[in-house]
Amino acid sequence: MDAKAIHEKLVARFGEKIAGEGLAAASPFAVVAPEAIAEVALFCKSDPRLAFDNLMCLSGVDYPKENPPRMEVAYHLYSYVHLHTFALKVLLPRENPALPTVEGVWGVANWHERECFDLLGIVFLGHSDLRRILLPDDWEGHPLRKDWQDPEYYHGLHVKPTQQMAERALAGEKIGVGPFDFTPPNRSNQG
């Protein structure tokens, strides 16, 4: 099925809960209401015509400058039966973004959702093990948000880059080597 037919099928089934579409995009998608995502996902997987048995990617994107500011979670689906792809998108408010988990539909969502929670702070309700996955457990904040500021220190380690050697040299410290003359034996470096 092509993207249009998939979208129509979803609209026919869920009506209002399919809140928008982006069929012209390079990867066509439908926008799903946040509370309905688990049902839609389950339907996408179980319906024999859709048969989206594979969640390729689950990614969160932060749009603070949009009006209203929002977060997006994009689900890229693939069907190993019909070999078609489609994407679902959920738009969330930037304050306390939360949506149901799809972990019960696709097993891989477990880790993807944990990563999304870790890096963007999107809460997946009903997730069995919603812990940080990539960052340390006691890390504060969610770095992939656009307004993220690096902390100065984490457990006494510099997080922000310290003064680089070039800056130190500019400031007058006598470090570094050179200037020097050096002509390598061959210069046929460029392609």
Next chain:
Amino acid sequence: MIRWLKDVWEGVWTVLVGMRITWRHLFTRPVTLQYPSEKWPLPPRSRMRLFMAYEDCIGCGQCVRACPVNCITLKAEKRPADAPAIWASNGQPIKLGVSVFDIDMSLCCYCNLCTYPCPTECLYMTPEYEFAGTDLTQQLYHFAKKDAKFITEDPKKKAAPPAAVPPASAPPTSTPPAPATPAGA
């Protein structure tokens, strides 16, 4: 019983087959390269230490923008109007005086992205890889020279030398000593 026997036999047999191969390898030539005493000839495109021919730099800063890890520090300002005109070896006039050109090789990721935009091809990677040091500060390279010998004649006016002269070839030494590089150098 038959399966058991087959299993045992296969176990012994595959072990013997493997042993034959390792036995054969006992007598094949080792491929080891004894590094400090023998060295592999590096292909000319090898991307190792960065080098910049200071006399050719026009201070455009494209390499700084291209570098994904910000390992190049460049400070250039307009040359005073009364300073003698100088040219890079590919004939491009040098309008900006480069007072600082530092490359922090400890940050460099050897991606070669900085060398492509360079209009005078003065920045390039050399097949030089033995520059480990005992101190991190030895990885900071200053390329800006105080006594650089720039080309002071307009190359276009001269009878054009063959265009394929490699840019890094030594600048003509007969030129009178260039004035000190611009203020701040």
Next chain:
Amino acid sequence: MDATYDILHRFLPQVALWPSWLLVLLLAALPALACFTFMSLGPLVYVYAERKISAFMQDRLGPNRVGPVGLFQTVADTLKLLFKEAIFPKGVDRKLFVIAPILVNVGAFMPFLVIPWGSRLQPVDLNIGVFYVSAIAALSTVGLIMAGWASNNKYALFGAMRSAAQIVSYEIPAVMILLLPVMLTGSLSLQAITTAQAGGLSHWFLFRYFPLMPVAFLVFYTAGLAETNRAPFDIPEAESELVAGFHTEYSGFFFAMFFMAEYTEMFVFSAVASVLFLGGYLAPLPALQQIGPVPMGWFWIWAKAWFLMFVMMWLRWTLPRSRVDQLMYIAWKVLLPIALGLVVVVGGLALWPATANGFIWDRFVGWPIAIGLFLFLVTVMVRALQWNRRRAHELAAQVCR
């Protein structure tokens, strides 16, 4: 003891006049000293050999910097280990932690006492030699368990438990097979077992009752691999699973002791196997037993043991590691039934007068097999060398291109 006395007497005739207590002390100390020196210097050679063999099998060069062709590499390593600090991690049981490597070494060294190097060249000819060897060699298991337990490390504990299970299991088929030469000779003394195989290669127990005894030898060898913790049965120290197994927490000299014990065990096992099956110090051709005035017995047992050790190394660098339950499977469901069957069959054959001294074809299989094997290995070797040369040719062509 008598042999030692004889040798001593030959070089120092006045020894007969010495007080008897001194003599007894001397006669006990001299062979022990000789054995100990041999033992502690042996691993230097074995480790070097192992490194070189593995390197060549993997198309590498191996150690080649310290001394000519790296000969002193192991010496340097040993010195390094000796001078390194022995670290006692927090929470170890210090007493057991120190005793363990010593105990392992005791288990590895003691069997040396009964290994015959010649008809008279044997520290002690115990009449329970075989029994003594298997009993003492099992002592090192206790050391391994101690090491694992005392280390206060889960990986070490796993290694210790694995090694206990493994060695206990493999003792059984190994001892069963030990019975076969004992039955054939009617003696537990290693000297007697050796002399029963006199008469050249085809009289060795390896070729008796063809093909029964070769199978027995294979079983014994496999069990021996497991008892000495060699690949494919090196699971107690499986480095990709248990980091270093029971000696994870050891460092410096204590680590070196484990290392030494491991290689010594290998040598002891190979020597015992060559006594039991390969005629010990007997030459393949009786004429080679003595070259001129020099008795060559020591050379032959040495050569055989080293050959068996070479095969151990060869196997180690060929094979992957077995899993712990498969190890048990091999011990209890493969080796043990075979060993039991062999004990019954060979025992019966030995009792039956017509076959008491082997099958009729026994005298004719030994040489063909040995020569066939030799020729096969040489062929593979020659082909590898030829390939080398051809390859070199191709490379030259490439360079010239």
Next chain:
Amino acid sequence: MATPEPVVNEWDRQDRQDLDTDEMVLNMGPQHPATHGVLRLELRTDGEVVKAARPHIGYLHRCFEKHAENVDYPGVLPYADRMDYCAAMGNTLGFALAVEKLHNLQVSPYVATLRIVMAELQRIASHAVAVGTYTMDIGAFTPFLHLLRDREKILDLFEWTCGARLLYNYNWIGGVSHDIPEGFVRATRDLLREFDSVTFPELLDLIIHNRIFVKRLASVGVCSKELAISHDLTGPNLRGSGVPRDLRKDEPYLGYETYDFDVCVGQGQYGPLGSCFDRNWVRVVEMRESSKILHQALDRLEKMERTPVQEKCPKRVKPPKGEAYVRSEAPRGQLGYYVVSDGNINPYRVKVKSPCFTAMSVFHHLARGMMIADIIALIGSLDIVLGEIDR
């Protein structure tokens, strides 16, 4: 309305049986010889049997995605190289394809062929590392070095072409960084000939068909088709479970559809389908298939007219506003890039679906009830590279 059933956390699940004894928690890694980097596994074991496993990742995390938002598009490429450092060509290829899709760029056939040559050489090199380290995990050291010997030769070719041995920055947006040097085709042919006639058969004889190796793996870590698809196992891991899906066939890019090659699938010849052996087997056979593709591609390269390799490279990579999810078949599986562009020279958001990340997410399902030695076999058979999991 139907909703999915809640999932039980595997770690907390207790199923005690009569013979169970006290459990202990074993920490495997991050410093452990067989965890392929800095993976940490928390294992709840009962003796040698693993009752539950919990992988902890992130020790190598450097937030590639944040880096990517702060550099321009060509600058992302060196960072992308560093994700799967065993197969850097595949990483940059995926990113280049994604940005080209946003940009609506089509590379010339010559460049496409070059990319295929490099990608397939990289696949052989990467699988050589995967299979080699795997045999080392299982305890055989020799095949590892034999395979690395051949990998070195491939790296030599790469160095000859683009000057780097590990992190190439070769696939650019709209082209490649260097044309192949003179004699490259012939040298590659020599290499492949030696690989096909010596290394590959020796590998099969020495280790793959070895009985101990087979026994260790044949019925261990069996991953059913459903589990594999649900947990998004891709590439050799998926094909090891018997699903004949390969992006190079299903959604061909760079003209893969014009090459004649087979999709290698696990055969289950020694045990249930989807075992560690099958996953490894797929990798082994894929090396030969890659060599087949390479032979064809080299034939074409010889006949093809050489075009400048950077002619399509945009002077300033500034894709129009939009987003694309583009996947490619990297050696370790489907590598997906979700690139969002807001019309700037920096990507607005780059999300990477790394095949190792998803492969690792199935780990705790498969690890249940295994022995400790099998855990090592399982990690190796999933062929993870921590640089890509942690990104």
